[in-house]
Amino acid sequence: MNNVQKQKRANKSLPFFFKDEFKVSFVIIFISVTLLISTFTFDIVPPILNRGIQPATFPKGLLFLIIILTSIVYYLSIKNPWKIKKKLPNSFFLTMISFVLFVVVSKTLDFFLAISFLSIFISFCWGERRVFYLIVVSIIFPIIVFIFFETILGLRFPPGIITNIYYQV
């Protein structure tokens, strides 16, 4: 028995709430219902100003449509189960972590530093070990991009440790 067959058999024996089809449909419907509830908090326009329909009606209709279509997708998946996905590798989770670190560093320290940090982190996690290329990716290239946006597009980057030094110079 090969790995795919083994996985298929294992998937068949899984309770329905562990299957991808259920998890994905559940998440979509849960978010849609939450948003649908929030549409009831939208302001209501008095009839004299109301043009056609209330502002909440259109999003409500869309959310109902998404819920119905997702239910159909789930129903169809009972007959035709989805293909089994490979487990996500560590490099994916490391990339996701780098996004979180990017947000943290850019909010607390510096935008440029965050880009540099993420670039070196991803490059290293994805297998780059040559110091020269790590420097190119994490320092030289972001500097070029930074200067290009700053001088040609006249962009002002958010303040931070390095950005402040650059603007003072």
Add this chain to the structure above:
Amino acid sequence: MFAPLLSSKLMIVLVFGTLFGLILGVLPGLGPTTGGALILPFTMTLDPLSAIVLLTAIYCSATYGGAITAVLINTPGTPAAAATCLDGYPLAQKGEAGRALGMATVSSTIGGIFSVIVLVFFAPLLAQLAYEFGQPEYFALAIFGLTMLASIGEGSPIKNLIAGAFGILISTIGKDFMTSIERFTYGINELSEGIGFIPVVVGLFAISEMLTQSTLLDQIFKRVALKAVKLPSLSDYKKTWKTILRSSGIGSFIGVLPAEGGTVASLIGYSEAKRWSKNPEEFGKGSVEGIAGAEAANNAATGGAMVPTLALGIPGSATTAVILTGLIIHGVRPGPDLFREQPDFLYGIFGSMLIANILFFIFGFFGAKLFARITLVPNRLLWPMIFAVSVCGTYSLSQSMLDVWIMLFFGVIGFFMRRYGFSVVPVIIGLILGELVEGTLRQSLVIFEGNWFMFFTRPIVVIFFILSLIALIFPLLRRKKLND
């Protein structure tokens, strides 16, 4: 037609756009849509015509560029080149990579030029027809555009419709444009203006692709050596001229249909080439007809897709959705009035597309070997650099960090959408058409005094509704037939 292009600045833009498009097309994971979205912030430094010329040049050449990787490493540089792999790579493995690329280059150029001719003739006709359109007709047209999402290449029809509805839902975030009532803003002031198009596109295409690449690090490409691109021989031309013409027609027609693009066109072009071929058994083993069928069709879809984009403001494909955004942010409103008020601008676009097709022929013919070397840049160096450009480009539009967070958020959403079989293209089309759908619906209801049945008293509306119904049912029937 070429008068607006006589300036040296526009020619430089055109050459740069073509070269940049080729690079984007060659690199798997990037492509005209992602590339267009990445370069959109830079176009703010250009005048409207130069900006659109740049975007259309990227569109034309990146669509062709995908064939280079498809032939040499059996990986389509763009989704539209997927069908090219089927025969391009086997022919390259037989030691005829130059012949395969030559056929791809010639058929792409012919397909592209054919589609520009279609664009020049049909866009004004369609625009003239659109003069008859009122708000209800535009609503029905937008609905037709959205139902066409059911039949785009990737994903199941229902999943595509969910993604399309999600895109429209995103367009409702912010102040309601008719009553100024805030929707889904949750007290965040920056959201009252709505969510920008660029953070969503860059997130859904570039960042989600980066996450996808992070799962493919152990992938090994088997490269085929290329000596030089060879022009097809006389016997190759004899064998393929009918296929090229047929696929050019198919590609242009499919391109004109709202939301359909090069991917669907190339698949149909390829399968029709096989159906009409005298040697169908050669397909999949290195048939030049297969390469010609796929490549002529996907490049023909570029001009076709510009027809509804320019004449109606309805994107013909994901990339034309980016071009449409480019037009809008430069203050150009596509539609019938554009044809009446700015003919020079339009002919500038037509001419630039024609020249871009000739330019990528020259660059492809002489430089394919060089462009193929770009694929040697490892992902571990390429993607961090793309991330830096994505972040700065997204931030530059309104100098808001919220846009960067939105980009990352949609990157993660896009990754999981693709993982579970939801195409991200419908989200973009939905986002573009969202305001049109809601606006025209509400204005129509004002005209009809709230009577929904009045829609059915307008013949053009009824025709679009019937077409929408067909667009919905056809892919479901096709899927059922395939399953059976």
